[in-house]
Amino acid sequence: MQATEPKALDPAGPNTRAITYIRRVQITSGLILFLFVTTHLMNHSLGLWSFEWLEAGRGVFVAFWQSPPMSLVFYGALILHMILALKAVYVRDSLRSISRTEWLQLVLGFSLPPLLAMHLMGTRGAHELNEVVIHYIDTLRVLWHFKPTMGVLQAVALVVVWLHGCIGLHQWFRFRRGYVQWRPYLLVFAVLLPTLALAGYIAAGAEVLARVQLEAAKPSPATAPVTAPVTNPYPSDEDGYDYGPAEPRFSVAELEAIAANMRLGALILLVSALTLRLVRRWRAQQRLGIGVRYDDGREIRIALGTSILDASREHGIDHASVCGGRGRCSTCRVRIAGDPAELPPPSEAELRVLRRVGAAPNVRLACQLHPTSDVAVTLLLPPRADAEAGAPRPGYLQGEEREIAVLFADLRDFTGFSEHRLPYDVVFVLNRYFAEMGHAIEAAGGRIDKFVGDGIMALFGVEAGVETGSRRALAAARGMAAALDRLNQAMAQDLKEPLRIGIGIHAGPAIVGEMGYGEARGMTAIGDTVNTASRLEALTKQHGAQLIVSEATVMAAGVDLSAYPEISLDIRGREEPLGARIVTTAGELPDPGPTT
Ligand code: FES
Structure with a gap:
């Protein structure tokens, strides 16, 4: 197969190199966060055995993820992943090109800041700001005894964050060679780990509640920390743990206020991205200048910067797009009439996908092609093509x-x-x-x-x-x-x-x-x-x-x-x-x- 080699970037077209780097950053940051969540859930599952195991696991988890280099990696990945999620919303020409799976992933992802803000402040935030050590028993006591509603929400958050990550990995892996063979084992892992983590969370929570009842029946200094007032979430050293300074710099109410601001900030950012997107689309509509002709004779006009896939979506033309326009599945591919060299060159990522399916030089991915002049295209796959159509082909x-x-x-x-x-x-x-x-x-x-x-x-x-x-x-x-x-x-x-x-x-x-x-x-x-x-x-x-x-x-x-x-x-x-x-x-x- 002769594929068109990448050429110098066309200033009028999309910055293809940047697209490739951005995708890599998105995948890498997602993988780092997925690793964080995986190890966190593994730690939770130790609650099935005992508090001691749970706490020992926390020691290893914290030693790794709260070390200075890994803290930098974790926060960097978190911030980049969120920025890129907002950017993905902003750059979408048509929300109709988003597949149902991608919608689910987006909704799950954007529901995480409100679900996790307080958990983050109550654990990592309290640790960083108050220089205290937060043990499992502290968190479980708050979630199971003082704020059971929040405890339920954390269980929901666990499922949401895991589903979001699994969908992301599935979307990324599914067009890769060998994924079909590995899929059953990965599915078992994807179901087993959160199940064990939830079971560990429930088992440890039940133990906390049992201690509370024991204390209510017969108070003793040994069980005092379990029911200590919620105004001070960091109990004294009487339970044998090292909590750091007795007087925290930030009270629970202040930590909650910071979490509320984080939730508000996330909402403002999301609304801003959607608003800016609308403005961008409105301005683009003012510059409808590119003609697209389909092989069945239909002709439409689109704004500069619109992809062929989004053009199809906006004009109600059925167009396959299994990956939702992410340039991975190849099901949106189109044959270009005329000289393909007159179009903006494909990015390296697009070329890789085109080579994978053995595409001819005049075939392009509709979701990645943003024409800068009039173009005629032929849709190569039926609208309901499945992921199989994107598999490597002889x-x-x-x-x-x-x-x-x-x-x-x-x-x-x-x-x-x-x-x-x-x-x-x-x-x-x-x-x-x-x-x-x-x-x-x-x-x-x-x-x-x-x-x-x-x-x-x-x-x-x-x-x-x-x-x-x-x-x-x-x-x-x-x-x-x-x-x-x-x-x-x-x-x-x-x-x-x-x-x-x-x-x-x-x-x-x-x-x-x-x-x-x-x-x-x-x-x-x-x-x-x-x-x-x-x-x-x-x-x-x-x-x-x-x-x-x-x-x-x-x-x-x-x-x-x-x-x-x-x-x-x-x-x-x-x-x-x-x-x-x-x-x-x-x-x-x-x-x-x-x-x-
Ligand atoms: S929609 Fe999947 S590659 Fe274009």
């Missing part, structure tokens, strides 16, 4: 000549059969037949190309080569004949006479590639080899045979069919007549040998 799908074996099969006299049957019976019998034949073809390593009427076309050796493909085609013919015998026995009551089949096989060069339109688009083959295989199949009727296979196939397969009668036929475009063997009963063919 280069030959773009069109390539390959040596392959082609098999055609047809039911004899099926038209007569169908004339005297109810439509339901015809469909039932045909579907049983297709299932049996399809299974035999696939079991032999073939690829079913299409079912047409009662006919079947199958390809062999597209990837494995013509020798293996020819052996596979012969093995498929044997399997089909055997399967037809079984089917005839099983349906003896329903059929006046057994179904009969004719198969033609030929091997040679054919043009293979992805062809068709919309939902009917798929890999197929065209050329003389295909036509000849079809012609051999048609001749089976005249010769009363189940199979006619060309000598070219026999030679490529390396099998000896000299015992079978030979015919030769003139093929248009060939100087020499084509030799072929007539096999009356395909099930009696010799074993063609290895098919792997």
Whole structure:
């Protein structure tokens, strides 16, 4: 595949390098925060065993995350992640291009500041501002005894933050090689860890409440800290923990006020981003200058800076976008009419995705393409394309000549059969037949190309080569004949006479590639080899045979069919007549040998 190399940045177009860096920063900051949450939840889950384990885990957690370098990393990641989330809202041309999953991730993400502000101030904030050590028992006492509503909210926050992170990772990983294999294990981890963390949180909270009841029944200095007044969340050293200074610089009320300001600040930032976005869109609407023409004849005008995907969304044109316009899935890809060099060059990230799917040089991701002049596009995938469409694809799908074996099969006299049957019976019998034949073809390593009427076309050796493909085609013919015998026995009551089949096989060069339109688009083959295989199949009727296979196939397969009668036929475009063997009963063919 020849892909367009990145060129110097076009000052009129998007800053492609910046887009790549921003994406990296977003992923890296998200990964750091996910690691933080993962270790935090692991710490929570130790509550299932005992307070001592919980506290010991906290020691390790705090030693790592509150060390000066990791504090810098954590706060940096948190601030950058929030800024980039706001920027993502601001730069979106159309909110309609956001997928449901992405909406869920955004809503979960923006609900985190209000959910976590007080937790952050009550733990890390209190530690930093008051220079005190916050133990698990302090936090649990507040959440389970003094402020149970907040305790419930923290459990909700745990689920929200975990879901937000998991969705983000899923969105990032799902187009990567190997993710499908790892997905079941990751799913188990994604469910197990928060479940254990919640169980640990509940177990530790239950222990705190038990202590409270014990103290209420019989107060003693040993249990005093559990029910100490909430005005002082940092109890004295009587419980054996080191809390630092007895008189905190910031009271609980002051910490709560800071948390309230943080919530307000987050809301103001979000509203500002949405407002600025509206202003930006309004100003862009004033400069509608770029014409976009679709292959079905529709023409629209868009503002400079609008992506093709957003243009489609804004004008109600169905356009696939599995990743919601993040430049990862490739399902939005479009073919550009004219010279692709006249468009802003693709970023490195876009090029990587285009290479992954073996895209031609005139194919671009609609979500990443912000045209600077009039453009004509063809949508390459149906609107409901799924993530599979973005999986790595072999280069030959773009069109390539390959040596392959082609098999055609047809039911004899099926038209007569169908004339005297109810439509339901015809469909039932045909579907049983297709299932049996399809299974035999696939079991032999073939690829079913299409079912047409009662006919079947199958390809062999597209990837494995013509020798293996020819052996596979012969093995498929044997399997089909055997399967037809079984089917005839099983349906003896329903059929006046057994179904009969004719198969033609030929091997040679054919043009293979992805062809068709919309939902009917798929890999197929065209050329003389295909036509000849079809012609051999048609001749089976005249010769009363189940199979006619060309000598070219026999030679490529390396099998000896000299015992079978030979015919030769003139093929248009060939100087020499084509030799072929007539096999009356395909099930009696010799074993063609290895098919792997
Ligand atoms: S929408 Fe996924 S790459 Fe464009």
